[in-house]
Every structure is written in C-alpha cells, then in structure tokens.
Amino acid sequence: SNATKEYYSPFFWMKMDFLLAALIFTFTVRQKVALADEGRIGGLWLKVVGLISIGLWSGVVIPARLIGLLS
Numbered sequence: 001s002n003a004t005k006e007y008y009s010p011f012f013w014m015k016m017d018f019l020l021a022a023l024i025f026t027f028t029v030r031q032k033v034a035l036a037d038e039g040r041i042g043g044l045w046l047k048v049v050g051l052i053s054i055g056l057w058s059g060v061v062i063p064a065r066l067i068g069l070l071s
Contacts, residue, residue, distance in 0.1 A: 011063040011070065018059030025056055 006012050033041055033049045 006067060009067055011066045015060055015063040015067070018056060018063065022053070022056035022060055025053065 030049055030053055033046065
C-alpha cells in the first residue's frame, strides 16, 4: 500500500543489494561446493561457505523487517 514510500527507503535498497549478492553466491560458489565430492573440499571450506550463505541471507531478512518497523 506504500510502494512509493518504501521505494525510497534505504532498507529496501540494502535488502535488494543483499538479495542480488545472495543469489549470485548461491548459484555459483555454494552450488559448486554442495555438488563437489567431500574429499575435494575440506570441512573448513564447507563451514566458511555456510557461514557466508547465512550472513548473506540474514542481510536480506533483517532489512526487510526494518522496512516495516522503521517506516
């Protein structure tokens, strides 16, 4: 109902930036690591990729909630 107002919200653009980064990361790096043999990729790299993925998707969710709370 407030599309024009939300369009100019900095939280909306932060969410869109994180969404783009998360989608690119998910369909490139994360997919390659998920489909690789366990012997090729060490356990440390699996954890690093998982943490980055969680961080990026959290960067999508948190600004989305802030749009509604602070607008």
